[in-house]
Amino acid sequence: MDFTIEEFRTRIEKTQALMAKNNLPVLLVHAPESITYLSGFRMLGFFMYQALIVPASGDPVLVVRDVEQPTADITSWVKERSVYIDIEDPINATQRALKKMGLDGATIGVEYSTWFLTLDRYETLKRLLPNAKFVREPNIVRELRLIKSPAEVEYLRRASRIAEKMVDAAFKASKVGASERDIASAITVAQIQSGGDGHLEPILMTGPRTRELHGTWTDRILEQGDSVYMELNGVVKGYWSKILRTGVLGKPSDHVRKASEVILAALNDGISRMRTGAHAGEIDDALRQPVLKAGLRKSYYHRVGYTMGQLYPPSSGEYLREMMSGDTWTLEAGQVFHMLVIGGGVGFSETVLVTDNGPDILTRYPRQLIEL
Template sequence: MSRFTLEEYAHRLARTRDAMQARQIEVLLITSPENMNYLTGYDAWSFYTHQMAIVALDREPIWIGRGIDVPCATATSYLQPSDVIGYPDEYVQSSERHPMEFIAAELERRGLGSRVLGVEMDNYYFTARCFHKLQASLPRCTFKDASGLVNWVRIIKSEAEVELIRQAGVIADRAMTTAVETITPAIRQCDLAARIMQAQITGTEAYGGAVPGGLVMGIGAKAAAPHLSWTDDPVGSDVVANIELGGCRARYHAGLARSVYLGNPPGQLRELAAIVRDGLETVFASVAPGRTCAQLEEAWRGVISRFGLIKPSRIGYSIGLGYPPDWGEHTASLRPGDATELQPNMTFHVILGMWQGALSFVLSETILVTETGHESFSRMPRELFVVS
């Protein structure tokens, strides 16, 4: 069963239904695994096949997925067995039939075949073929784009969610400490990644970790590339290694990034590290309820502009519940023009990556917006780590 109380799920559903009514949506079709988890507790590595949680305004949610995954739903969700439905394996990755046809028939059977349906159009796990099959199979329904509806409900965390992200922050620190203590010029990048991943999943003696949304490394000549994976090459000497990882606890994430130099760092890199650290602390000092995401980015820009530096990409985003390939919530971003106001119990991954060729530097932490400011979920020193 889920880690959350039935009362918390009821609260989540009520807020979701309020958002549905505001958009005049009668039935919400949820295919993103994180939103499915958020509203039902469902948690399994089954998102490579089509599955769906269905939330109507006037009845309890239901889950529909591959038949062999029904035990996953009964083991992890709070749903009643009658609301957990499996489709036959003949629908799995078939050119002749599609799971959305099965789902459409179930909607019809439950009297939902002529409603206004909200669909998560901008979602990794909802394909063009999914939408085509739903439209063709439910000709009396009206379809609306419900992308982001549940994501925005999720942006303010409960105390139970905050505690899981706090624990994820501890795991992230342990994984990054492992990276700093393990990295050498001779170690293969893949072996370094393996040690980091072991720490991510081992977690602590009190609680273990889960598979996070990602692990990226930009090393040496590739340090300016923010989203590269590892190779089987040695790390090498006189290079910077930019490492971004996440701690993951029960699918809740805390992102963390640090840079390590193998050798004697050039003065230019040391200066960049000092500027970025000053920028991060300036951003954190600007965090308060009522401030906007754009104002936090403006505080950062005010620091780096004094040194003639520019960062064209956003400096952070809302983070929390996630499944591969991502841990971001696809809602608020710390960038110019984002007028989202900070509220207590929002969580952000603030990432200040200055990708400037071989002399690049990254520094990030995940924070909680509090009533008076912020709480960081990391205790790692905010510095350029040096390995001689």
């Protein structure tokens, strides 16, 4: 298991305390990140139906596909399971478990903010449990996941070291005559050899493609003067750390140099403000407004900071908190954010832990325009 049983039990106890506060006798969890957070169960087959049933007291029940039980044996501390096979509707396993627990007529808190409970399955749940009352739960597990434990932070630190090695390998492979595919290969080798888990393909663009936001590698051949833009993820035990860097083959143009100066100054200023009690909107202004004032973008509406933690593809951000202009919420110690500033084909970012004393920057690759 990736954490001690004591840590998992503490998470369950906190979940059940919040359930009691919200008068929920049972919580039905479908988000794979939340299932892993509470049970430890982690596997590649998360695209198939799975669920965790958390009662008001006692241990949870894992709803799992039959062929995934060996993985559950290894990764999860939860012993009680409701198993389904591929020739049946998996919702039957959830219905059987709730009936066995005497909760098939209870008020059931359901996660609405997950891609993994489809409308079809939700309708099936309601049909198979006609006496139950389904309500939207107040993001109980999502809110608990926001504050990282020391063990979680350690995984994020390790993931940050891996991300740095991936960036370094990418820049070393960035040469005139090399292809974006060559760079992507170097990134993947560094990821695996440095101890990283698998994840999404890297965001990687060069030359005129650097104004894309989420592009990945092509067969494009690098030329002198090209910018190399990458956003890479180091992953350890499912915990993701992000880093965004920009380099240039040869001498950078005046535009790239000036854009880098503006963006780096904004990023430095914004990160320096990150501490317990800081207002997200003020940090957002420090990151966003200099880019607009410098004319690097005509508009800047997307997020400049969002939480990171344990993730499953296709998402590469936790997004439990997102920094946008005008936000009034405040930062808390133990939250981890990906802080990024992008404009004019140039971008830089860091993964940052919030503490009472200020920012703890987890990613430590040189924060500068890299001349290759």
